[in-house]
Amino acid sequence: MYSTLASAQYITIDNSKTPTQLVQDLFTAGSCVTPTNVTVSGWDFGGGEKSYAWFNSNSSGFPLANGLLISTGKASSAVGPNTTLLSEGPANWPGDSDLEQAIGENNTVNATVVEFDFVATTNYVSFNYIFSSEQYLSNPNPNQCNYSDGFSFLLRRNNSVINQNLGVIPGTNIPVKVTTVRGSGTNCPSANTDYFDAFNGSNHPTNFNGQTKLMIAEADIVPGESYHVKLVIADQGNNLYDSGIFIGGNSFNNDFAMGDDRLIADGNPLCPGETLTVSPDYTVPGTLSYTWLKNDIPIPGYVNVNSPVYTITSAGIYTIVANLGTCTIRGYINIEYGPSPNDAVLIQCDDNSDGITIYNLNNVSQTITGGDSQMNIVGYFRNLSDAQNDQNAIANPQSYQNNQGNTVVAKVENNQFGCINYASISLQVASNTINSILPVRACDTVAPQDGLFPFDLNAISLQIQNNNTLPAGNSIQYFTDSQDAVTQNNQLSTPFTNTTANEQTIYARIATGPDCYAILPVTLIVISFPDLQDQAVGICDGESAILDAGSGYASYSWDTNPVQNTQTIAVTQAGNYTVTVTTAEGCTGTKTFIVAVSEMATILNIEVNSFSGTNNSVTVHVSGNGNYEFSLDNVNYQDSNVFTNVLPGEYQVFVRDKNGCDNPPPQTVYVLDYPRFFTPNGDGYNDTWKIKNLEINYPNAELLIFDRYGKLLKQFFPSDEGWNGTFNSYTLPSDDYWFTLSLNNGRIIKGHFALKR
Structure with missing residues (x-):
């Protein structure tokens, strides 16, 4: 990670302040604590340039507005841009043994030390700082990874020799230094990356290669006791690659401890609807009154009150100010709330206008959770009491009928923070007026002519949208049943081939997000030609036949020469005659008549197979151009010229032309068999x-x-x-x-x- 800024603003350095002024300006205005016995030691580079100075962010975007800079080199060299490598301390500038003991290093040089005493007013002390160093190289050699400039904020009671280092990784005893706080992406191992800010590019407010994030040093102390503070920074190993500590002005607080902030980033926010009663854990003797502020604005009813207790019900930065007459003591706590579920309105269509319909409550889950993957709806209930008592949960939220009321409650759990909350769902029935569309017609162009056709549902959706003013972002789904359209079951895909031949009604569900806007019936009509089957036609020799294409068409066209445009034509010749018919909608179909000329049959021979019991048969052999059928009694005719299973007896053999042409005279045959x-x-x-x-x-x-x-x-x-x-x-x-x-x-x-x- 590299840090760059769009502007060319850099911090500024003020070398004019005295050591006492430098330390006093670290304390908040009106503080009840006054630093004493102030000493600052470091290196004097001449011309007023020292290893310590006051800095100002100068609108550069540097996280601290101003404060004290102590460095292992010239303080003024810390001004950006980051274009030079700072190694300014001389080799004869000594280090500090207390620092070495605190950070577990040795052989320190170029130490700058700030020391002062103070008498504690409360039981808590804190201040803000940023550690910067040239040793945060973005491209270090492996042998540079073990050098670690460091610093310590040493605190001890004046009647004790034991120092407590406050410059540590929060929640640990690990001292903050180059090797314990470092980002990833270099040859050196990363460490505690959550507290590392960035490796800096050239356009940075400071002239250091990298720095930690803004950090807080804090400690519990004993009210009324005198304490000694020693702030010290030094190079380690050699006098190369300078480092610096930026200590926030007005950030040295001997104020109230108010408990941990409740922040989303820390994983401990308050749950929605939860309250938190706070007060300082120490009462300063002689306090005259207390005033509470939220986001620096006094809270009505809590100005100059006697009690330091306040119950928090909303997010914000809360400050308590204790008035001691000559000074004030403050305490701070930052409160955030975990995300709340959203109430939702679910609009559903009603297929019979009785106000009762079926809702899929899961359709508003995204609305309720706001898309937060950590939120989980654990149940739906008919009222808040049932939800709070986890009883009578709705068993089928995907098909809930509103016959017991138009409001339900969703119980929502935040998996990240363990919060339980509730969202109200208002169930409404859509009452939108929508224009219908004309029946969607299609020509059946696919054999066989069965009245089925694949309809493009997307094209139908476009017709609906063009015929109506619909809400933006609408979507349209299709169903074969109006109830399915309500419950969104069995959605059709495109293309959809109608399942009822020739004409079928389907239902378009128009939705906006999870809500049903309207349900529109759509009629699908398939124009087919089931009667246009090819047909064989026979005519008797020398006669004519009428070919009829059928009535009800807008136009006819026969492939005769010349073309004929009538419903019927008369023909006398054998051949194929094709007619093309056109409907009023422009659909076309064809039919072919296969015309054959018939002539009277000639019976050539009748073959009788007798004396075969049940296998007796009669076979009639004929010649002629015609469509003939055969009979042994002039009543029952068959297409086959072979009669089987014929009983013994006398028979008349008839040959008949199916087209009604002349027939030959019958002939007598005898089927013989012996009595059993x-x-x-x-x-x-x-x-x-x-x-x-x-x-x-x-x-x-x-x-x-x-x-x-x-x-x-x-x-x-x-x-x-x-x-x-x-x-x-x-x-x-x-x-x-x-x-x-x-x-x-x-x-x-x-x-x-x-x-x-």
Whole structure:
């Protein structure tokens, strides 16, 4: 870290003050303490230049306005800019043994010493100082890291020989010197960096390479006792690289100890709403009255009062002034409060205008905490009493319904300082009027024509914003349900493809920060052409057909030559005819008619597969340019020319053109099969075993019947009456019998049947 200043102002040095004046000016005006036995020793460089002098900040930005400078070189050389390396003390200028003992160093030289006595009025003494040194090099050699100029503020009771060094790191006994307070970033190890100010660049109020921050030396003392003070600084090891102590003017205070400041930086501020009762921990005999000030302004009701006690309720620097008649004694305490949570207003939309809606209380967490990561909301409650007693916490703050009141309380904990505080949340219902937008229409350009389309929600948001005067910083989210828009569940992302074909309403939630400004329904319309499916059309040879694109379109365009612009056209030729239709919104779609010319079918052959049981079939072979269907009864038609599972019998085969063109005459076919049993009992049913219609297709076929042993029982032909179940006029018993059928085409069919009596 390097310190530079924008201006070229530097401190000034006054060599005119006497040693007594130098010390007296360290004490606050009106102080009840007067320094005595003042001595100052150092080095006289001639011409009025000494190693000590009075300094003034001269509006340079130096932290101390004025005070006493004691140095290991010429005091006037401390004036900035920092452009020369000061090593001005002669080698025969001695050091100081008390200093060496206090800071744990030896071989000191170039010591400047200020000493005086005072009689303590109170039980506390303090003063401000800054330690500066040329040994704070930004680029030191490693062997320079162990040299440590130092100083000490030695305090002892005059009847004692024990010195107490007040120039220490706060809260420790570590003396302040170059090696114990140093910033990081150099070859030398850093130490107690919180108390180091900066390595200085050239444009600095002083001519030193670096310095500590403003520090306070303080001690508890015994009122009425006489004390001796010795302020001493010296070089260590050699007379090179001078150092200096700047002691604040009017900062030597024998005043009241008021306890520790309560500061955020120190991690001990008061919690919001907390009070602190303060008073000096010592009462000076003869005190006439007390006056309290806040930020140097007298506090009404606490001017010239008898009691030194005051209760602090707000942040500020508090001063107590004790009037002893001839002088005054002061005490100071600086009070800061930890950050307070902010009350919040949460505005939510109401989807049915009944004043009851659902709030996500977490939406105002940033408002309540102010973005402070150390603040944590530990619960929401319906009232302050519940929050303070940590009872009846709201179980679902993300979906809180205001049917029990429009105010809730957030309990907030500051994790850094352990503070608990409360913030009020006012629940309000949005009542903003907002202009709707026209339905958002889109042409369905993506196959299939299903009425679905990916909508750009950002473009819709722009329409809403252009159609309304909305608050700055607004945001718009979308939902398929108005209740979801209230609770912010299931937010849609862009692009959004409608889930209800052709027309769907979604809901735009317009928000400003955590608040819902309005909910606006938005209608999405997809213009699609579900009826524009390609269509096959047949026409009979020599006739015409009407092609109809459908009604309701703004315009039509057929790809004929010339182009036709009517809903329907008449065609007589086979081919593909495409029409382009346009809606009133400018959406276009196309449909193609595949026109084919039909001619009457010619039955080439009918193939009958008989004697196959359940696998009997009829196959009709035709020729011709047409779209045909087939039937065996002129009632039930099928597209296939193959009939399966056909029962034995006589059938009429019909071939029909689907376009209604001429049809060939039907043809008769017979499907043959043998009976699986017969019952020759004279009742007139199944009395003989015979294959029906066999004589029609196979008049020369021959049938042979055998018993199970292969004995020939009967030989007959299709024209015969069949077999009656006898052999040589004897009645044969119930049993299975076998047959052999020899057809005209050389096919031989064998099987068996049952005779039942």
